[in-house]
Amino acid sequence: MKNMTDSNSSRMRAGIEIIACYFIVLLLSVSNNWVGQLLKIDGLWTGVVFYLLVASIILFYVIKIEKRPLSSIGLKGITFKEIVFGILIGILMFIVQQIPLILMGMDYKMFASPPDWIHIGIMSLYCIFCVGFTEELMVRGFILHKSLEITNNKIIVILFNCIIFYMIHWPPVRFVFGEAFNITLNTIILCTYLFLSKRKSITPLIIAHGVYDIISAYLLPAFVYVMIT
Numbered sequence: 001m002k003n004m005t006d007s008n009s010s011r012m013r014a015g016i017e018i019i020a021c022y023f024i025v026l027l028l029s030v031s032n033n034w035v036g037q038l039l040k041i042d043g044l045w046t047g048v049v050f051y052l053l054v055a056s057i058i059l060f061y062v063i064k065i066e067k068r069p070l071s072s073i074g075l076k077g078i079t080f081k082e083i084v085f086g087i088l089i090g091i092l093m094f095i096v097q098q099i100p101l102i103l104m105g106m107d108y109k110m111f112a113s114p115p116d117w118i119h120i121g122i123m124s125l126y127c128i129f130c131v132g133f134t135e136e137l138m139v140r141g142f143i144l145h146k147s148l149e150i151t152n153n154k155i156i157v158i159l160f161n162c163i164i165f166y167m168i169h170w171p172p173v174r175f176v177f178g179e180a181f182n183i184t185l186n187t188i189i190l191c192t193y194l195f196l197s198k199r200k201s202i203t204p205l206i207i208a209h210g211v212y213d214i215i216s217a218y219l220l221p222a223f224v225y226v227m228i229t
Contacts, residue, residue, distance in 0.1 A: 086207025128210030
């Protein structure tokens with residue numbers, strides 16, 4: 001009876017921690033956008049502050065409050081093999097998402113943009129060390145591992161991860177098929193890799209996330225522009 005009570009208490013705590021994490025991120029996002037507009041600060045710098053704040057809160061909570069190692073949420077030392085896997089997964093995510101667009105006859109010329117390689121270099125660092133690191137630490141690290149404390153059913157955990165990942169991106173992501181499809185597909189690929197990997201490290205996911213964002217937002221427009229000019 002005591003074990004059942006402890007188990008229910010653990011699940012409830014994990015659920016509260018997930019909800020608290022989401023609303024803290026939502027509050028920080030709204031506050032950051034408001035401050036950025038008020039002070040007319042460039043979006044890149046407000047983004048850096050936002051992601052560093054979120055990552056710091058999660059790391060502080062795990063280390064100081066829970067007194068657990070960062071490996072408990074999948075943050076482990078990186079290996080060369082995982083760097084390669086991360087890059088390949090990021091490319092795979094991009095390629096798979098292009099299949100529906102190609103089948104629908106998407107005109108890629110609409111994505112064309114003249115490349116600014118200095119800007120692309122800066123934003124590449126931002127995509128990996130701010131966006132990729134923090135979002136994977138939060139969603140596939142903290143929230144996914146808390147979800148596993150509630151249920152061992154990995155399908156349910158992946159579906160919930162899809163929902164929470166979408167909610168974190170809304171707004172500015174709108175509820176349209178293309179964006180929902182991309183977020184869901186990315187989540188399934190990243191979660192599946194994490195569950196199948198031996199080390200259970202989120203480091204390759206951080207790299208994959210960053211690589212995907214770099215290709216989609218910056219390299220694709222530059223490539224299309226070069227091809228049509």
